[in-house]
Amino acid sequence: MHAMTFAFGGLGSAPFPPDVQEHLVGLDRSSRADETPSSDAATNENSVLDLVGVRLSFGGVVALSDIDLSVGRGEILAIIGPNGAGKSSIINVISGVYRPDRGRVRLSGRDHTQVPTQALARHGVARTFQNLALFRGLSVLDNVVAGRAYRTRSSFIGQIAGSGQARAEQVDARDRAARVLGFLHLSHVGDRLAGTLPYGLQKRVELARALVAEPKILLLDEPMAGMTATEKNEMADFVRAARDTLGTTVVLIEHDIGVVMGLSDRVVVLDYGRKIADGTPDEVQANQRVIDAYLGVAPENDDGEGI
Numbered sequence: 001m002h003a004m005t006f007a008f009g010g011l012g013s014a015p016f017p018p019d020v021q022e023h024l025v026g027l028d029r030s031s032r033a034d035e036t037p038s039s040d041a042a043t044n045e046n047s048v049l050d051l052v053g054v055r056l057s058f059g060g061v062v063a064l065s066d067i068d069l070s071v072g073r074g075e076i077l078a079i080i081g082p083n084g085a086g087k088s089s090i091i092n093v094i095s096g097v098y099r100p101d102r103g104r105v106r107l108s109g110r111d112h113t114q115v116p117t118q119a120l121a122r123h124g125v126a127r128t129f130q131n132l133a134l135f136r137g138l139s140v141l142d143n144v145v146a147g148r149a150y151r152t153r154s155s156f157i158g159q160i161a162g163s164g165q166a167r168a169e170q171v172d173a174r175d176r177a178a179r180v181l182g183f184l185h186l187s188h189v190g191d192r193l194a195g196t197l198p199y200g201l202q203k204r205v206e207l208a209r210a211l212v213a214e215p216k217i218l219l220l221d222e223p224m225a226g227m228t229a230t231e232k233n234e235m236a237d238f239v240r241a242a243r244d245t246l247g248t249t250v251v252l253i254e255h256d257i258g259v260v261m262g263l264s265d266r267v268v269v270l271d272y273g274r275k276i277a278d279g280t281p282d283e284v285q286a287n288q289r290v291i292d293a294y295l296g297v298a299p300e301n302d303d304g305e306g307i
């Protein structure tokens, strides 16, 4: 087992530029400025997401075993671990794709286990996917507008007939989508077909589509996968900006340990479906069990450098 050196990927810690703040005027914060994470973010009183004794199995394979996890308001939490450790399973349990065999998922203290996936946004949760899930033949703006669909209250007939309410909702959705595009520095590609954008920008459009829903909790499944080092750093800055500016709580899965350690407030480590560590990046990096199970065999990063 060799000692690991961590590259933090040059993640910027400077506040987001003032021009970006302007794009956010009118977007609702999911929490107020005085609700930024406390050092005691994992306590249930302050948590926006709790997993209690969650177990998930597929036939004989136990994907998650007795997982307890609390995520504090405004926290950026990373879930890491070797392949097959259960990271995607946790995201899928939180987002309602999988129902746990046992245990509970609670959002702001309310039971969430039974919520169907299509109702997720109404419960304040939005997600991005490991593999891109954009409408490639639609414009970037229309893709982001689609992230507001759950807010639509006008009837289907009303939308076809162009009723006053439907028109107002459309205008509002486009206005908010345009502001999120500005926030993520994507305004210049708003009219482009999503499928024609470089991969890194498509990943950012996915982030935009999730953010336009103004989620309390943002679930990011490998948001930097396949990106260049520069794109990863930009993405990390945007995720941090979403938390800092909108108060969004972020749960992410990411394999690039440099990015994870630079971006996250807290890191949870899974191995064979069990939680083996839960602490600050510094604590987790120093944890021998984590080094043995994961960090000691961490893959090279995309630049071909050891991490």
Ligand SMILES: Nc1ncnc2c1ncn2[C@@H]1O[C@H](COP(=O)(O)OP(=O)(O)OP(=O)(O)O)[C@@H](O)[C@H]1O
Pocket: 058, 061, 062, 063, 081, 082, 083, 084, 085, 086, 087, 088, 089, 090
């Ligand atoms: N739909 C499924 N059907 C059967 N087994 C599954 C299914 N989804 C996950 N598993 C199994 O559950 C375990 C956890 O898988 P999961 O995808 O959650 O791990 P992971 O940490 O996200 O892995 P990776 O880093 O490779 O994406 C693995 O053994 C996997 O084979």
